[in-house]
Amino acid sequence: MTARPDTPRSRRERPAKPALSREGIVAAAVAVLRAEGLQKVTMRRLAQELDTGPASLYVYVRNTAELHAAVLDELLGTIGPVPAEGSWRERLEQVLTAYTAMLFEHPSLARSALTAWPSGPHYLNLIENLLALLDEGGVPPAQAAWGVDLLLQQATATAAEHSAGDTQDDWDALTDALRNVSDRTHPHIAARSDDLLSGAPMARLSWRFQALITGIERTAVPD
Amino acid sequence: MTARPDTPRSRRERPAKPALSREGIVAAAVAVLRAEGLQKVTMRRLAQELDTGPASLYVYVRNTAELHAAVLDELLGTIGPVPAEGSWRERLEQVLTAYTAMLFEHPSLARSALTAWPSGPHYLNLIENLLALLDEGGVPPAQAAWGVDLLLQQATATAAEHSAGDTQDDWDALTDALRNVSDRTHPHIAARSDDLLSGAPMARLSWRFQALITGIERTAVPD
DNA sequence: ACCTGAACACCGTTCAAGT
DNA sequence: ACCTGAACACCGTTCAAGT
Numbered sequence: 001m002t003a004r005p006d007t008p009r010s011r012r013e014r015p016a017k018p019a020l021s022r023e024g025i026v027a028a029a030v031a032v033l034r035a036e037g038l039q040k041v042t043m044r045r046l047a048q049e050l051d052t053g054p055a056s057l058y059v060y061v062r063n064t065a066e067l068h069a070a071v072l073d074e075l076l077g078t079i080g081p082v083p084a085e086g087s088w089r090e091r092l093e094q095v096l097t098a099y100t101a102m103l104f105e106h107p108s109l110a111r112s113a114l115t116a117w118p119s120g121p122h123y124l125n126l127i128e129n130l131l132a133l134l135d136e137g138g139v140p141p142a143q144a145a146w147g148v149d150l151l152l153q154q155a156t157a158t159a160a161e162h163s164a165g166d167t168q169d170d171w172d173a174l175t176d177a178l179r180n181v182s183d184r185t186h187p188h189i190a191a192r193s194d195d196l197l198s199g200a201p202m203a204r205l206s207w208r209f210q211a212l213i214t215g216i217e218r219t220a221v222p223d
Numbered sequence: 224m225t226a227r228p229d230t231p232r233s234r235r236e237r238p239a240k241p242a243l244s245r246e247g248i249v250a251a252a253v254a255v256l257r258a259e260g261l262q263k264v265t266m267r268r269l270a271q272e273l274d275t276g277p278a279s280l281y282v283y284v285r286n287t288a289e290l291h292a293a294v295l296d297e298l299l300g301t302i303g304p305v306p307a308e309g310s311w312r313e314r315l316e317q318v319l320t321a322y323t324a325m326l327f328e329h330p331s332l333a334r335s336a337l338t339a340w341p342s343g344p345h346y347l348n349l350i351e352n353l354l355a356l357l358d359e360g361g362v363p364p365a366q367a368a369w370g371v372d373l374l375l376q377q378a379t380a381t382a383a384e385h386s387a388g389d390t391q392d393d394w395d396a397l398t399d400a401l402r403n404v405s406d407r408t409h410p411h412i413a414a415r416s417d418d419l420l421s422g423a424p425m426a427r428l429s430w431r432f433q434a435l436i437t438g439i440e441r442t443a444v445p446d
Numbered sequence: 447a448c449c450t451g452a453a454c455a456c457c458g459t460t461c462a463a464g465t
Numbered sequence: 466a467c468c469t470g471a472a473c474a475c476c477g478t479t480c481a482a483g484t
Contacts, residue, residue: 020467020468042456042457042458043457043458043459044456044457044458045457052468052469053468053469053470053471054457054458054459055459055460055461055468055469055470055471056467056468056469058459058460059466059467059468063458063459064457064458064459065393066393069393111334111337111338114334114337114380114383114384115334115383115384115386115393116393117393117394117396117397119393119396119397119399119400120400124400124401124404124409124412125409127401127409127412127419128404128408128409128410128411128412131411131412131415132411135411141414141415141418142415142418142421144415144418145415145418145419145421146418146422146427146430146431147434148419149419149427150431150434153377153380153381153384154376154377154380156380157337157376157377157379157380157383158376160337160338160380161337161338161376163338170288170289170292170338170339170340170342171340173340173342174340174342176342177342177343177347178347178350181347185351186347186348186350186351187351188351188354188355188358189347189350189351189354191364192354192364192365192367192368195364195365195367195368195369195444196350196368196371196372198365198368199369199444199445203445204369204372206445207369207442207444207445208369208373210438210442211370211373211435211438211439211441211442212434212435212438213438214437214438214441214442215433215434215435215436215437215438215439216434216438218434218437218438218441219430219433219434219437221422221430222422222426222429222430243448243449265475265476265477266476266477266478267475267476267477275449275450276449276450276451276452277476277477277478278449278450278451278452278478278479278480279448279449279450281478281479282447282448282449286477286478287476287477287478
């Protein structure tokens with residue numbers, strides 16, 4: 001191995017600080033997300049990670065929300081293709097479950113996805129796949145278009161619901177409130193408080209997708 | 224009018240600093256929300272408003288999320304009763320629309336409601352009313368219980384989607400992406416990009432509620 | 447028990463100045 | 466054009482000390 005004149009020793013001892021780029025920033029953001037969660041994916045923290053000042057990132061990224069959307073599109077690349085086996089309904093539910101499961105690992109990302117829509121290549125692929133499945137099921141195209149929106153929002157919102165550390169306390173407060181309600185003032189809650197709280201998360205999620213798909217199939221869009 | 228001995232003049236010239244209380248804090252929070260939006264409903268800002276230090280508020284409120292949930296329950300008191308006229312479906316949709324419309328005026332509150340569930344009296348009333356309407360429609364109680372959850376989440380998520388100032392930019396980015404997609408790689412999007420983007424917000428919302436109600440009616444919960 | 451000042455450990459974003 | 470340091474204008478929450 002001969003020393004190359006264009007990479008002098010002093011530069012090779014420690015790798016030269018890489019030039020900033022949008023891709024590099026997003027990659028660093030994904031790494032920080034995986035290691036420490038979205039709350040650490042801040043402009044300041046990323047700048048530190050990339051050995052620069054926060055102001056430098058604004059050349060490549062409009063703001064924090066846009067950065068989070070780019071991170072989500074990146075992770076969308078990990079949910080895999082539409083399964084080959086099964087009815088269109090089963091495969092549709094599997095794609096939606098895969099999407100939701102990915103967001104469950106990063107619920108705060110789901111939260112931000114609700115307001116900062118991604119528009120990257122992986123998101124477009126997901127929309128295309130969902131439209132194709134609904135089309136295969138004979139759902140009229142206009143309904144399918146609105147339905148995709150509904151399904152994705154539902155999945156995202158369900159994952160978002162599970163973000164934030166205090167969820168447990170809120171849940172406890174709500175279950176207490178539901179269980180201790182008076183059957184004079186709130187007869188339906190009192191009669192059904194168990195049902196309101198029952199069910200494993202995955203069972204409820206699956207029921208939701210089924211209800212949504214059925215509703216989308218049977219509800220015509222207005223003229 | 225005679226001077227009352229328990230309110231000496233010096234105290235009446237400027238009203239005495241009122242004692243702190245949970246109600247007072249929540250009331251101040253609602254006022255700040257109405258005047259300047261949820262992003263200003265911070266512990267520090269409220270403390271300033273109540274002429275004290277931020278640390279004092281923690282005696283009455285666990286954290287910022289709990290404060291926001293209390294504010295939401297307060298606003299839930301403004302959405303009015305279930306309408307008297309119309310089919311159960313129409314009335315159900317009207318209640319949900321009223322709930323959503325209220326959140327549309329405070330989309331950032333909707334965002335926080337997705338993760339910090341209220342458990343106050345107004346929220347319980349809303350659940351009771353929705354259960355009663357589904358019951359009236361003959362929806363089996365277990366389905367109705369899961370359905371209420373689904374309907375409220377949908378309404379909240381729809382309102383939340385409209386929060387954040389950058390929504391317009393994201394929307395533009397997404398519509399551009401959808402319109403410029405290749406019909407070789409994304410045939411379904413290319414064929415239906417107009418449908419994906421069509422419809423007035425209220426028409427889409429109404430369609431969503433109808434699809435949801437239909438799905439809830441027809442989808443049995445697992446044993 | 448309730449209240450407080452002060453501190454700790456952070457944020458996003460802008461801007462003038464440099465290269 | 467790209468990059469930067471420094472500043473502006475904030476946050477939530479904790480804690481020791483007071484009343």
